[in-house]
Amino acid sequence: MTDISVLDLQNLRHLIGGFETTHCKMQDYAQETQDPQIKQFFQKSAQSAMESKQQLMQFLQ
Numbered sequence: 001m002t003d004i005s006v007l008d009l010q011n012l013r014h015l016i017g018g019f020e021t022t023h024c025k026m027q028d029y030a031q032e033t034q035d036p037q038i039k040q041f042f043q044k045s046a047q048s049a050m051e052s053k054q055q056l057m058q059f060l061q
Contacts (some may be wrong), residue, residue: 002006003041012056012059012060015056016053016056017058019049019050019053020049020053022045022046022049023046023049023050023053026042026043026045026046026049027042027043027046029042030043030046031044043059
């Protein structure tokens with residue numbers, strides 16, 4: 001891995017935290033709704049946020 005700046009690390013931390021927050025919120029929304037289509041939308045959104053978070057975390061390995 002090449003060296004990344006402190007600013008880049010801060011930006012990654014911010015983005016990763018944002019995706020984690022989005023993931024949790026989408027899961028909560030999916031659990032609260034009764035409509036199957038809306039539930040599926042929130043579940044897919046939660047999964048997408050988790051995948052994005054994992055991709056960003058790869059930069060820190």
